[in-house]
Amino acid sequence: PVAEQKQKHEDVKSFQDLQQEVLDRGLCGRCGGCASFCSADEMNALDFDRTDGPHLISDDNCLKCGICYLICPQIKALDAEVRERFGWQPPIGSFRSIVSARTTEPKVAEVCTDGGVVTSLLRYALEKRIIHGALVSRKIGPFQREPFLATSPDELIDAAGTHFDEVQHLGDFGKGYSTYSPTIQEIKTLGQRRLDRVALVGTPCQIYTVRKMQVLSILPADSIVFTIGLFCMENFSFDAAAKTTLEKNLGLNIDDVAKLNIKDDVIITTTAGKVIHLPFEAVDEIARPACMACPDFANDFADVSVGGLGSPDGYTTTVIRSGLGQKLFNGAKHARLIRQLSLGGKDRAKLHRTELMAKITSFARRKKARARETFAA
Ligand SMILES: Cc1cc2nc3c(=O)[nH]c(=O)nc-3n(C[C@H](O)[C@H](O)[C@H](O)COP(=O)(O)OP(=O)(O)OC[C@H]3O[C@@H](n4cnc5c(N)ncnc54)[C@H](O)[C@@H]3O)c2cc1C
Ligand code: SF4
Ligand code: SF4
Incomplete structure (x- = not known):
């Protein structure tokens, strides 16, 4: 069941995806939203610096909830819901x-x-x-x-x-x-x-x-x-x-x-x-x-x-x-x-x-x- 649970979490987009789709492409606007609303903030999963932007401190502490990914303004995955x-x-x-x-x-x-x-x-x-x-x-x-x-x-x-x-x-x-x-x-x-x-x-x-x-x-x-x-x-x-x-x-x-x-x-x-x-x-x-x-x-x-x-x-x-x-x-x-x-x-x-x-x-x-x-x- 632990392996199954881990697999399920890997199916959810997380900060690693934000890293690839936004940060690595130079598109991060340094809004700080991902780090501020991280579900694992008490576990120090993400850090944020106004100049350098967010970075993952520990992937093990990431809960893979998908929130950072979805609220990032550069991600358009919720466009249809917001428009409606x-x-x-x-x-x-x-x-x-x-x-x-x-x-x-x-x-x-x-x-x-x-x-x-x-x-x-x-x-x-x-x-x-x-x-x-x-x-x-x-x-x-x-x-x-x-x-x-x-x-x-x-x-x-x-x-x-x-x-x-x-x-x-x-x-x-x-x-x-x-x-x-x-x-x-x-x-x-x-x-x-x-x-x-x-x-x-x-x-x-x-x-x-x-x-x-x-x-x-x-x-x-x-x-x-x-x-x-x-x-x-x-x-x-x-x-x-x-x-x-x-x-x-x-x-x-x-x-x-x-x-x-x-x-x-x-x-x-x-x-x-x-x-x-x-x-x-x-x-x-x-x-x-x-x-x-x-x-x-x-x-x-x-x-x-x-x-x-x-x-x-x-x-x-x-x-x-x-x-x-x-x-x-x-x-x-x-x-x-x-x-x-x-x-x-x-x-x-x-x-x-x-x-x-x-x-x-x-x-x-x-x-x-x-x-x-x-x-x-
Ligand atoms: C970064 C930026 C880009 C803009 N680009 C355009 C543009 O291309 N074309 C255009 O027509 N108008 C643009 N505006 C809007 C315009 O400059 C005025 O803010 C708008 O017309 C409101 O004027 P006002 O006198 O009614 O606002 P005011 O009564 O002077 O109030 C201004 C309000 O804006 C807020 N504010 C100011 N700077 C920022 C900021 N950086 N981030 C968030 N809130 C801020 C203040 O908190 C304040 O509440 C831009 C504004 C900003 C901040
Ligand atoms: S709304 Fe767009 S253009 Fe304006 S500050 Fe945000 S990312 Fe830049
Ligand atoms: S949520 Fe904001 S700080 Fe985080 S990656 Fe997106 S633009 Fe950058």
């Missing part, structure tokens, strides 16, 4: 409406990335106790972010903010720079905090992992009741040597980057207030290899997806997908925390929606094509 559960439709997932909107709150507008819709929606949801916390991320240095759970509306200002405390945190990131925020690892702490209604803001790969965890009923993913998904072309990560090359190419000191934004292209605002637009190709070499294999631009499985693409400066393009997303958007609008771009007339509004849809679709197709090329290579 969240009603996916081509080309950018299901949605109820697409609008350009912005915050009316001055303290949000002062620090937000685009129109501050993310922050004002979450502030509204917290104030109304529709959620008890929001897993967001704050900037802690140029090209460096860390996740945290905001439990009050004012803490959310930190997440939208472009300010940071260099002295306190920079030492933690001695090995490199990364705009990727390790939000998935932070989900694990939700169980200890006993919060049962939490929102999460994340990139498509992060929302996809959360959706897979929900399909598999992995705790505490059920506490995540509302997701805001950022559009995402790529995230950046680089070491000290690449930083020097990049600074030379851009004619800019990375420490002077006050704000990084991505819309139709990459937009850098320096601490001196200079705005520099760069084509994606100019920063390709610092894009994470995992991003080149990622097919989701519009965050197809979120409750609400957001980006700057297609909207005038100072507005957030907002794709409202779920019923809860619509309820929160309407609530925040009626509470006068956010305002929709007024276009004067139904025809102009319809044309604007059409332009937004066309732009999002073309970026989504462009990203899918890039992922196909990466996989084919």
Whole structure:
């Protein structure tokens, strides 16, 4: 029976398969999900390092449960289940409406990335106790972010903010720079905090992992009741040597980057207030290899997806997908925390929606094509 049991376990995909299919192909995005939700975490089966990624400490301690394999965002084995559960439709997932909107709150507008819709929606949801916390991320240095759970509306200002405390945190990131925020690892702490209604803001790969965890009923993913998904072309990560090359190419000191934004292209605002637009190709070499294999631009499985693409400066393009997303958007609008771009007339509004849809679709197709090329290579 022991041999039989062992054989059965060998029929289940495990970290060894993740190693071959993802890590050995250079596709690991360092999300830390596999190590954080490993069933054998108390037995030290897997280790994780933000720069080097996960590694198997002992195959003997691996329980061969398959969880690490299935929740990895680079593994598409649960695609059909996730699509069915969240009603996916081509080309950018299901949605109820697409609008350009912005915050009316001055303290949000002062620090937000685009129109501050993310922050004002979450502030509204917290104030109304529709959620008890929001897993967001704050900037802690140029090209460096860390996740945290905001439990009050004012803490959310930190997440939208472009300010940071260099002295306190920079030492933690001695090995490199990364705009990727390790939000998935932070989900694990939700169980200890006993919060049962939490929102999460994340990139498509992060929302996809959360959706897979929900399909598999992995705790505490059920506490995540509302997701805001950022559009995402790529995230950046680089070491000290690449930083020097990049600074030379851009004619800019990375420490002077006050704000990084991505819309139709990459937009850098320096601490001196200079705005520099760069084509994606100019920063390709610092894009994470995992991003080149990622097919989701519009965050197809979120409750609400957001980006700057297609909207005038100072507005957030907002794709409202779920019923809860619509309820929160309407609530925040009626509470006068956010305002929709007024276009004067139904025809102009319809044309604007059409332009937004066309732009999002073309970026989504462009990203899918890039992922196909990466996989084919
Ligand atoms: C890595 C990345 C790539 C993006 N790529 C595109 C793109 O190609 N095209 C496009 O139109 N839009 C892109 N966006 C989205 C865009 O930059 C804005 O975040 C979005 O429009 C929301 O703006 P806002 O003013 O409403 O958000 P705000 O109110 O300013 O709130 C921003 C929220 O984003 C969260 N956040 C910031 N950085 C990260 C991160 N690295 N990981 C997880 N959460 C984070 C913060 O926690 C905060 O809650 C990208 C965002 C990121 C983080
Ligand atoms: S992408 Fe995340 S889940 Fe997949 S192997 Fe890398 S760290 Fe693990
Ligand atoms: S491009 Fe894909 S893998 Fe990279 S951060 Fe965005 S969603 Fe994640």
